Amino acid sequence: MKYDILPWLILFVPLLSAAVITLFTLKYRNVSALLSIGAIVIGFISTVTFIAANGWASSEYTINWLSIGTLNIDFGLKLDRLSEMMMLIVTGVGGAIHIYSYGYMDADRSKARFFAFMSLFTFSMLGIVLANNFIELFIFWELVGVSSYLLIGFWFEKPSAADAAKKAFFTNRLGDFGFLVGIIMLWAWSQGGLNLLNFDAANGFVKNIVAARLQPPTGDVFGDLVPFTIIGLLIFCGAAGKSAQFPLHVWLPDAMEGPTPVSALIHAATMVAAGVYMLCRVFFILTPDALHVIAYIGGFTALLAALIAVQQNDIKRILAYSTLSQLGYMVMAVGLAGPTPAMFHLTTHAFFKALLFLAAGSIIHALHEEQDIWKMGGLRDKMGITFWTFLIGTLALSGVPPFSGFYSKDSILGQALDQKNYLLFAVGVGVAGLTTFYMFRLFYVALVGSPRTATAGHAHESPAVMTWPLVVLALFSVIGGVIGASGIFDAQFSGEVSSPSLVHRILEPLHSPVAMVSGLIMVAVGWFAARAFYLNVETDPLPAKLGGLATAMKNRFYFDEIYEATFIRAHDFIAAVADWIDRWLLEGFCIGLIRGGTDFTGRALRLVQTGNLQTYALLFALGVAVVLYLVLIK
Amino acid sequence: MTVGLEHYLAVSFLLFALGLFGVVMRRNVLVMYMSLELMLNAANLALVSFSRFNNKLDGQVLVFFIITVAAAEVSVGLALIVALYRRRRSAHVEDLNTMKL
Numbered sequence: 156m157k158y159d160i161l162p163w164l165i166l167f168v169p170l171l172s173a174a175v176i177t178l179f180t181l182k183y184r185n186v187s188a189l190l191s192i193g194a195i196v197i198g199f200i201s202t203v204t205f206i207a208a209n210g211w212a213s214s215e216y217t218i219n220w221l222s223i224g225t226l227n228i229d230f231g232l233k234l235d236r237l238s239e240m241m242m243l244i245v246t247g248v249g250g251a252i253h254i255y256s257y258g259y260m261d262a263d264r265s266k267a268r269f270f271a272f273m274s275l276f277t278f279s280m281l282g283i284v285l286a287n288n289f290i291e292l293f294i295f296w297e298l299v300g301v302s303s304y305l306l307i308g309f310w311f312e313k314p315s316a317a318d319a320a321k322k323a324f325f326t327n328r329l330g331d332f333g334f335l336v337g338i339i340m341l342w343a344w345s346q347g348g349l350n351l352l353n354f355d356a357a358n359g360f361v362k363n364i365v366a367a368r369l370q371p372p373t374g375d376v377f378g379d380l381v382p383f384t385i386i387g388l389l390i391f392c393g394a395a396g397k398s399a400q401f402p403l404h405v406w407l408p409d410a411m412e413g414p415t416p417v418s419a420l421i422h423a424a425t426m427v428a429a430g431v432y433m434l435c436r437v438f439f440i441l442t443p444d445a446l447h448v449i450a451y452i453g454g455f456t457a458l459l460a461a462l463i464a465v466q467q468n469d470i471k472r473i474l475a476y477s478t479l480s481q482l483g484y485m486v487m488a489v490g491l492a493g494p495t496p497a498m499f500h501l502t503t504h505a506f507f508k509a510l511l512f513l514a515a516g517s518i519i520h521a522l523h524e525e526q527d528i529w530k531m532g533g534l535r536d537k538m539g540i541t542f543w544t545f546l547i548g549t550l551a552l553s554g555v556p557p558f559s560g561f562y563s564k565d566s567i568l569g570q571a572l573d574q575k576n577y578l579l580f581a582v583g584v585g586v587a588g589l590t591t592f593y594m595f596r597l598f599y600v601a602l603v604g605s606p607r608t609a610t611a612g613h614a615h616e617s618p619a620v621m622t623w624p625l626v627v628l629a630l631f632s633v634i635g636g637v638i639g640a641s642g643i644f645d646a647q648f649s650g651e652v653s654s655p656s657l658v659h660r661i662l663e664p665l666h667s668p669v670a671m672v673s674g675l676i677m678v679a680v681g682w683f684a685a686r687a688f689y690l691n692v693e694t695d696p697l698p699a700k701l702g703g704l705a706t707a708m709k710n711r712f713y714f715d716e717i718y719e720a721t722f723i724r725a726h727d728f729i730a731a732v733a734d735w736i737d738r739w740l741l742e743g744f745c746i747g748l749i750r751g752g753t754d755f756t757g758r759a760l761r762l763v764q765t766g767n768l769q770t771y772a773l774l775f776a777l778g779v780a781v782v783l784y785l786v787l788i789k
Numbered sequence: 790m791t792v793g794l795e796h797y798l799a800v801s802f803l804l805f806a807l808g809l810f811g812v813v814m815r816r817n818v819l820v821m822y823m824s825l826e827l828m829l830n831a832a833n834l835a836l837v838s839f840s841r842f843n844n845k846l847d848g849q850v851l852v853f854f855i856i857t858v859a860a861a862e863v864s865v866g867l868a869l870i871v872a873l874y875r876r877r878r879s880a881h882v883e884d885l886n887t888m889k890l
Contacts, residue, residue: 766886769821773813 157208162216162232165198165205165242166281173274176267187267188260191274192253198281199246202239211236211643215287215355226342228352233287236647237498240640241284241432244505248424249277251624255513256416258620259520269309269414276302276421283429288353289338292433296334296393299429300327303421307413319409326406330396337389341440344382358439380442387445390437398430398482401456405714407479411471415516418471423478423512424505431485431501435494438648450490454582457483459712461589465596466697466708469526470515473597477552478508480586484567487579493570498644500563503635507551507560510628514545517621518601521614528597529694533606537614540622542602544629549598551632553591553678561674562636562663568670584673591681599689607693637661797838804831818870818880829859 172194176187217231253273260266279302282295301324308320342352361383394400399407410422421427434441434449441449460479467473481504488497519526521538535542551558554565564587571580606612616622637660646652655663664671688696698705707713804827811824833852840848874880 768882768885769813776809776813 156212156214158205159216161201161205162234162285165201165246166232166278166285168197169194169274169277169281173271173278176271176274181267181271184266188257188270191270192250192257194274195246195250195253195277198277199243199250202242202246205234206239206243211239211646217287220291228290229288230291231287231353232285233354234285236643237432237435238284240498240502240643242281244502245277245280245284245425248505248509248628249280249420251627252416252420252424252509252513255419255516255621255624256414258618259416259516260414263414265309269306272302272305272309273417273420276306276426280425280429284432287355289341289357289437290352292436293331293335293338293393296397296429296433297331299397299426300324300331303327303410303426306417306421307410309413309417313412316412319406319412323406323410326403327396330392330394330403332392333389334393334396337386337392340382340386340389344386354436357437361439380444383440384442384444387437387441388448390440391434391445391449394430394434394486395452396430397433398427398486399456399479400430400452400483400486401459402714404456404460404479405718408472408475408711411469411475415471415512415519418475419509419512419516422475423508427478427482428485428501428505431482431489431497434486434489435498435648438489438494441489446490446492448490450487450576450579453483453486453488453490454579455483456480457487457586458582458589459483461586461593463708463711464593465589466695466705468528468695470518470528470531470597470601471512471526473528473593474508474511474515477511477590477594480590481508481552484564484583484586487583488567488570491567491570491574491576491579493567493574494648495641495644496563496566496570498647499566499641502640503551503559503563503632506628506635507548507558507632510544510625510632511548511552513621513625513628514541514548517541517617517625518545518614520617520621522610525608525610528601530608531601531606531611532604533611534602534614538616540616540625544622544625545602546598547629547632549594551635553594553681554587554674555678556664556675557633557636557661559632559635559637562641565664565667565671565674566641568674569664569667572667572670580670584677587674588677588681591678592685595682595685596689599685600692604691794838794842798835801831801835801838804828804834816882818873818882818885821882822866822870826859826863829855 169191172190176190180187180190213235215231215233217229220228220230222228253270256269256273260269263269276299279295279298283292283299286292286295304320304324307323308317310316311320338352341357364383365380396403407422407427411418413422457480460476460483464473464476464480467476481500485497485500485504488494488500518531518534518538518541521534521541522531525531547558551560554561564583568580568583568587571577571583606614637657639660641663642655642660698709701708710716808824808826808828808831811827812821815821815824833855836848836852836855840846840852870880873885877884879885
């Protein structure tokens with residue numbers, strides 16, 4: 156391995172940048188921003204250099220971190236195709252977003268603090284990507300949660316932002332609890348005899364057990380692998396929290412309270428993808444039963460979020476629900492035993508969803524923080540670059556060939572067909588249609604037509620520091636499907652290294668024509684429907700046509716209200732009972748009795764202290780008499 | 790009737806009881822102090838009589854020590870009482886209750 160130092164550098168330079176900004180340069184906004192941008196650009200260049208020097212080779216660097224009895228925990232870096240690709244995404248897309256933020260956050264007085272948080276996030280995310288064991292993964296997992304909390308609540312003066320940050324953190328913690336229990340169960344499984352928390356060790360261990368149980372006369376993998384299924388599902392809880400899968404999906408739309416670059420980096424391109432990445436990393440542990448559950452949860456989330464997105468009016472919320480829906484796709488792909496399509500879609504999605512968010516940020520910036528799409532319109536001539544890059548992002552997300560989204564979405568649909576899971580195939584195809592519909596609804600309402608407000612009429616294109624990242628991301632949104640990401644992931648998961656030609660990669664979808672054709676038909680249907688309903692309209696025509704369903708979609712199917720009425724109410728009740736027990740039973744009765752008793756005794760004994768010398772003398776003499784009586788006579 | 794050890798001890802006990810009674814009952818600090826001395830001398834009497842009847846000199850040696858120490862103690866105690874009187878203008882024990890909370 157050449158340049159062994161680089162992976163360590165890539166991981167720790169962002170941390171250094173965060174520390175330097177926090178400790179020394181908080182007063183110098185632009186210096187801090189440049190430090191943070193420099194850190195992530197160094198990371199990107201180092202990643203490229205490392206891959207160029209070593210090819211896609213795998214290696215592992217480990218330092219023993221702590222060792223208690225049989226429990227050994229390493230701090231290690233695991234480098235293979237999966238983590239190296241993910242590092243490229245995090246530092247590459249992240250770098251573009253950092254540069255964009257330089258312009259976007261220019262007017263904010265806490266620019267330095269923003270970049271400190273961004274660097275902290277980059278460090279944590281790279282930690283997840285590079286972790287070589289479960290404990291390390293979990294630590295960075297939580298660190299990512301903290302940075303996400305800090306960045307969602309960046310404008311903490313706004314109560315809605317502070318609430319959204321808390322909601323995101325708590326919902327994530329809920330999932331992480333399951334994750335932690337899963338890790339502990341896995342460790343307990345080995346009875347501490349193995350260094351099982353390391354991914355490779357765990358992989359070998361699981362393979363041996365499955366092989367042993369597949370032998371006759373048992374033969375029945377399903378029955379004997381129940382503990383593994385439970386471990387797998389518990390670990391999936393963590394992924395469901397981070398990747399906002401049903402029923403823990405409620406935090407992601409609220410997380411849009413953060414600054415738009417944060418939404419792009421954390422809540423679209425990287426952090427929410429961490430759940431999917433983690434599922435692919437520990438794919439070996441997921442039994443067929445667990446995969447089934449995961450696939451249906453993913454599919455349901457994809458459909459649910461796509462339906463909700465159809466009736467949202469806030470530009471960032473539409474994109475947030477779209478992110479949810481696409482994450483559902485990826486999770487569904489993992490569940491359909493296809494980590495390759497999942498990671499492929501993750502890669503392309505990182506490009507075009509970051510692009511869409513940044514373009515949306517550019518629009519919001521130009522319209523003075525206006526986020527309602529019905530107050531926009533007519534932006535083509537005023538904001539040329541934003542308009543065209545947004546269109547590219549929309550086309551890529553909808554899955555129009557030859558944009559990147561087409562290839563990755565098609566590979567997921569193809570995977571569903573391969574697994575003969577026609578229900579999830581139908582869900583996938585339907586969601587593809589809905590995706591196209593709501594994205595073109597957004598496009599026609601917010602960007603095309605005539606300006607609906609004076610602010611929209613006076614919009615200006617954003618500065619170059621914001622438009623260049625858009626252009627770069629747009630480029631990758633176009634070509635992301637054919638640059639060979641799929642082949643690299645395939646080599647990781649199936650072990651077959653193949654390097655198909657460019658033409659071959661372009662024609663890849665022809666392998667499963669049914670998936671391709673049905674996907675394309677739905678895209679066309681979605682597009683025409685959106686065009687028919689939303690081109691040059693002043694108000695939304697759908698609520699009149701759909702009635703109650705539209706209201707339900709608009710209100711996010713009342714999930715927040717349902718949670719409020721059930722879980723939160725129940726939680727409040729338990730909290731009230733606990734409070735009562737604490738206040739009256741523990742503090743009032745137990746502590747009160749001891750305290751009151753001591754107090755009373757003290758007061759009574761105080762009466763003895765008369766301050767009269769002669770009383771003391773008498774008592775003293777009586778005491779001596781008693782002692783003498785006891786010693787001499789008794 | 791011969792005078793035996795018991796008689797001396799009885800006198801000693803009476804003196805001690807009188808002293809104690811004086812310490813507990815009298816209100817004047819100076820008188821209380823004199824009563825204390827009386828109690829000391831009751832002890833001295835007991836020691837001397839034990840020494841005489843047991844034919845051992847230890848008791849008498851101890852008495853000399855007690856007399857010496859008592860002399861020193863009296864000077865310190867009287868000085869304290871005088872200082873207290875100057876400060877409080879009173880030698881009555883009811884007025885000396887600052888040890889109470």
